[in-house]
Amino acid sequence: MTIPITVSIALKTNNFMAEPNWGLLEKSQVDDETIEEAIDRLVAAHNDDADAHIGAGKSLDTHKTQETIDHPANSVKTDKVEDEEITNPKIDKLARAFHAIVDAAGNGDYTDIQSAINYVNGLGGGRIFIKAGTYTPAATLTLYSNIELIGEDKDTTILDFNTKTFDGLTITGTAETNIANVKISELTIKNVTVTSGKFGIYIEYAENITIDSCYFTNNRTEGVASYRGDINIADDVSDRNTEDIIISNCISKNSGRFVSGTGTQRISVENNYVDSNEDNAVKLVNCTDVIVTFNRLLNLGVSGVLITYQDAEATAGRVIVKGNIITDAGNNGIGIGAAGGEIAERIIVVDNIVIDSFNSGIDLDDTTHCTIIGNVIEGSTNAHGIRLAVSDNNIIINNVCTGASGYGISILDAASDKNIVLGNHLLGNTTGALQDNGIDTEVGHNIAA
Numbered sequence: 334m335t336i337p338i339t340v341s342i343a344l345k346t347n348n349f350m351a352e353p354n355w356g357l358l359e360k361s362q363v364d365d366e367t368i369e370e371a372i373d374r375l376v377a378a379h380n381d382d383a384d385a386h387i388g389a390g391k392s393l394d395t396h397k398t399q400e401t402i403d404h405p406a407n408s409v410k411t412d413k414v415e416d417e418e419i420t421n422p423k424i425d426k427l428a429r430a431f432h433a434i435v436d437a438a439g440n441g442d443y444t445d446i447q448s449a450i451n452y453v454n455g456l457g458g459g460r461i462f463i464k465a466g467t468y469t470p471a472a473t474l475t476l477y478s479n480i481e482l483i484g485e486d487k488d489t490t491i492l493d494f495n496t497k498t499f500d501g502l503t504i505t506g507t508a509e510t511n512i513a514n515v516k517i518s519e520l521t522i523k524n525v526t527v528t529s530g531k532f533g534i535y536i537e538y539a540e541n542i543t544i545d546s547c548y549f550t551n552n553r554t555e556g557v558a559s560y561r562g563d564i565n566i567a568d569d570v571s572d573r574n575t576e577d578i579i580i581s582n583c584i585s586k587n588s589g590r591f592v593s594g595t596g597t598q599r600i601s602v603e604n605n606y607v608d609s610n611e612d613n614a615v616k617l618v619n620c621t622d623v624i625v626t627f628n629r630l631l632n633l634g635v636s637g638v639l640i641t642y643q644d645a646e647a648t649a650g651r652v653i654v655k656g657n658i659i660t661d662a663g664n665n666g667i668g669i670g671a672a673g674g675e676i677a678e679r680i681i682v683v684d685n686i687v688i689d690s691f692n693s694g695i696d697l698d699d700t701t702h703c704t705i706i707g708n709v710i711e712g713s714t715n716a717h718g719i720r721l722a723v724s725d726n727n728i729i730i731n732n733v734c735t736g737a738s739g740y741g742i743s744i745l746d747a748a749s750d751k752n753i754v755l756g757n758h759l760l761g762n763t764t765g766a767l768q769d770n771g772i773d774t775e776v777g778h779n780i781a782a
Contacts, residue, residue, distance in 0.1 A: 532562065694737070755777050
């Protein structure tokens with residue numbers, strides 16, 4: 334019979350306030366974790382807790398910058414320790430969950446964001462925590478490889494560029510060396526004046542970049558160069574020099590364009606909310622391996638999603654536009670290849686809802702072997718539910734097109750060849766259900782009324 338032996342050890346506080354310990358560490362005969370390992374585990378959990386090293390009124394707030402910690406007497410008094418200096422190498426800057434803490438009120442390592450970035454860059458990278466507050470950078474914030482910039486909360490950690498005419502943040506390498514492994518999260522980025530080609534975030538010659546859970550607003554000048562705005566990726570039509578970009582869970586309101594991308598490989602724009610922006614919500618030119626999914630795009634000056642090609646090397650598809658809800662776009666809800674140039678190939682547009690676009694719900698221009706499946710399009714104000722021009726070998730199946738001022742589906746011209754139109758519901762469209770001016774169109778099993 335095994336008799337458990339329980340050892341209770343009161344761990345000395347390296348946390349905050351005046352509690353005498355972190356709790357009782359109970360060990361038994363059948364527990365193979367050593368006491369030293371358990372202590373290390375609790376210290377590591379302490380270091381991973383952002384609040385353990387910040388905040389007014391916490392008695393050990395100063396230990397965040399010290400390798401040797403002189404604890405206040407009321408936090409360490411026991412029978413064995415009184416007014417002694419305790420060394421804990423796990424609570425220096427390099428061991429902390431955040432290598433730098435920025436606080437506008439002065440309760441961090443820095444009050445200036447760029448100074449924190451420069452310090453962490455000197456270490457080779459790391460995480461920077463920006464406490465809640467409003468910051469007004471006097472110049473562009475320049476990010477480097479292996480930097481993670483984390484706000485306390487996107488609603489309360491605000492970077493206000495105060496209508497300055499420079500980029501808000503830049504992630505820009507060179508043709509020889511990309512910037513890599515950068516993440517920005519939980520920040521508001523606002524009031525970048527964009528008349529001089531500036532953006533909230535500008536990215537070029539970069540890879541493995543994530544922008545998550547940020548709030549963008551008023552990054553534009555009304556009526557002037559409104560295509561500029563929140564995030565711009567790369568700037569070279571022919572050289573795909575930027576890759577592996579994720580933009581997710583962000584909000585953009587009253588800006589210019591939310592996302593612009595040119596010549597980018599592997600880009601995902603997912604689960605974002607865009608409202609009342611002056612231009613296209615998402616415009617991608619010559620981009621390959623694209624995912625634009627589950628975004629909510631409302632009240633736009635131009636289109637919801639626009640994907641075009643002007644470079645023959647970039648026409649390979651591998652593009653998915655799926656599950657987006659697009660309402661009140663000022664041009665087309667979704668446009669593929671609509672700017673002319675090279676043919677857009679093998680793009681999948683599936684399960685989107687497009688309501689009350691000014692022109693067509695889905696517009697295909699210069700496309701081939703694209704697949705348009707299961708979309709719901711309602712109320713295209715001045716055009717068609719789905720429109721094809723100079724497009725061949727596309728598959729249009731199981732879509733619902735209602736309430737268009739034109740046709741439910743329009744194949745506009747004889748330059749559109751061998752398209753397949755099957756199983757669509759084309760109901761209540763003013764001009765008619767289906768216009769077929771193409772050559773060798775395969776039509777069947779559509780419901781028209």
